[in-house]
Amino acid sequence: MSIQLDVEVDAAAERLSMAFGRLARVLRRGSPSTLGQGSLSALSTLVRCGPMRLGDLAAREGIAPPTLTRIVAGLEEAGYVTRTLDPADRRATRAQATVTAVELIQGTGSRRAGVLRSRMAALSAEELTILLRAVPVLEALATDEICAVPRP
Numbered sequence: 001m002s003i004q005l006d007v008e009v010d011a012a013a014e015r016l017s018m019a020f021g022r023l024a025r026v027l028r029r030g031s032p033s034t035l036g037q038g039s040l041s042a043l044s045t046l047v048r049c050g051p052m053r054l055g056d057l058a059a060r061e062g063i064a065p066p067t068l069t070r071i072v073a074g075l076e077e078a079g080y081v082t083r084t085l086d087p088a089d090r091r092a093t094r095a096q097a098t099v100t101a102v103e104l105i106q107g108t109g110s111r112r113a114g115v116l117r118s119r120m121a122a123l124s125a126e127e128l129t130i131l132l133r134a135v136p137v138l139e140a141l142a143t144d145e146i147c148a149v150p151r152p
Contacts, residue, residue: 023116030115031108035078038063039071040108043080043097047105051096053086080104 033040042061046052049060058068072095075081080101086092097105120128 026119027112027115031111033104033108035075035080035104038067039075040105042068042071043075043101044105046081046095046097047102051084051094053089053092053094054083055092057095075101 028037035043038061042057045057045060052060054068054072055065057072058065061068063071072081072083075095076083080098081095082098083093083095086094120131123131
């Protein structure tokens with residue numbers, strides 16, 4: 001890349017980072033939950049990826065196993081998660097999202113989509129066209145293979 005393009009990419013990366021952070025806050029405010037962001041994230045991963053060992057979930061979430069254990073205990077107490085022994089290794093515990101958790105995550109997603117939809121309605125036709133064309137690119141940036149086996 002040219003130096004000018006490097007500078008433009010760096011500036012765009014900074015602006016996008018700030019915009020995504022602000023947009024995430026707007027969406028969280030638009031669909032309040034009694035669960036914290038860490039709990040919602042872990043629960044969303046379980047809903048999307050299915051049952052998994054606590055160590056794998058901690059790795060996917062990028063948090064320490066003791067922290068994840070506390071999160072899962074709270075989710076279990078609230079009725080969003082069940083824990084069972086891993087049939088492949090009886091020393092390990094697996095977490096699974098309950099039907100209530102699936103409903104919560106789907107509802108949260110719907111409310112957030114509604115907030116975003118109303119903001120998109122305020123865009124000009126040209127801005128909306130640009131945004132719609134950018135959706136696949138943004139999805140590619142956001143892909144993190146969350147359900148794949150974690151890498152060390």
